[in-house]
Amino acid sequence: xxxxxxxxxxxxxxxxxxxxxxxxxxxxxxxxxxxxxxxxxxxxxxxxxxxxxxxxxxxxxxxxxxxxxxxxxxxxxxxxxxxxxxxxxxxxxxxxxxxxxxxxxxxxxxxxxxxxxxxxxxxxxxxx
Numbered sequence: 001x002x003x004x005x006x007x008x009x010x011x012x013x014x015x016x017x018x019x020x021x022x023x024x025x026x027x028x029x030x031x032x033x034x035x036x037x038x039x040x041x042x043x044x045x046x047x048x049x050x051x052x053x054x055x056x057x058x059x060x061x062x063x064x065x066x067x068x069x070x071x072x073x074x075x076x077x078x079x080x081x082x083x084x085x086x087x088x089x090x091x092x093x094x095x096x097x098x099x100x101x102x103x104x105x106x107x108x109x110x111x112x113x114x115x116x117x118x119x120x121x122x123x124x125x126x127x128x
Contacts, residue, residue, distance in 0.1 A: 001015060001016065001107070001126055001127055002015050002016060002019055002078055002100070002126075002127040003124060003125070003126055003127065004100065004108060004124070004125040004126070004127055005124050006033075006108070006111035006123070006125070007033075007110060008033075009032065009033055009126075010030050010031060010032050010033055011030070011031040011033060011088075011112065011117040012029070012031075013028055013029035013030075013031075013078070013098070013100065013127070014028045014029060015028055015029070015078075018116060019065055019078065021101035022056065022063075022066060023055070023056050023065045023066035023067070023076075024055040024056065024066060025066070029076055029094075029095075029098065031088070031090060031093055031094075031095075031098065032093065033112070035090050035091050035092050035093040036088055036089070036090060036091075036112060037089045037090060037091045038088070039086055039087065039088045039089070039091045039108075039109055039112050040086070040087050041084060041085070041086060041087075041105050041106070041109065042084070042085050042086075042087055043082075044082060044093050045077075045082070045085035045087070045099050045101060046061060046079070046082070046085050047081045048085075048097070048099055049068060049075075049079070049099070050070045050075065050097075051069050051070030051071075051074070051075065052068065052069055052070075052071045053066060053067075053068055053069040054066075054067060054068070054074075054106045054117065055067060056077070058066065061082065062080075062081060063079065063080055063081075064077040064078075064079040065077065065078055066102065067077075067095075067124065070096075071095065072096065073095070073096040074095055074096065074097055075095055075097040075098065075099065076094075076095045076097075076098045076099075077098075077099045078098075078099065078100045078101060078127060079099055079100075079101050080101045083101050083103075084101070084102070084103075084105045085099055085100060085102070085105065086099070086100050086102060086105045086109065087099050087106050088100070088112070094099065100127050101127060102125060102126070102127040103126070104125045104126060107125055108125050111125065119128065
């Protein structure tokens with residue numbers, strides 16, 4: 001289960017060893033907060049998936065971990081099942097969109113809404 005940290009200047013997604021293997025990534029995901037355009041909750045994360053898996057692991061409607069390339073860029077998915085997920089649209093970052101399944105989706109959205117200057121410390125959020 002990945003752990004999400006909302007720092008004053010960035011969102012950090014710390015992947016487990018298994019998630020790094022499935023996504024064929026060596027490093028964790030870091031997203032500057034000022035590159036986040038929008039963040040929404042969704043009950044069905046699969047309707048937000050676009051493009052083709054490259055590289056990553058996928059079991060339809062069960063698991064999606066890794067990068068998905070599409071005509072205009074790439075997304076990072078960390079979707080498990082059909083549980084509540086957060087869709088984060090980005091501008092000028094490594095990925096165009098990050099989709100993360102988490103039990104603490106409302107907490108994540110609240111933490112992302114804070115202006116970077118007001119956030120005094122990192123907020124830890126566990127993903128599913």
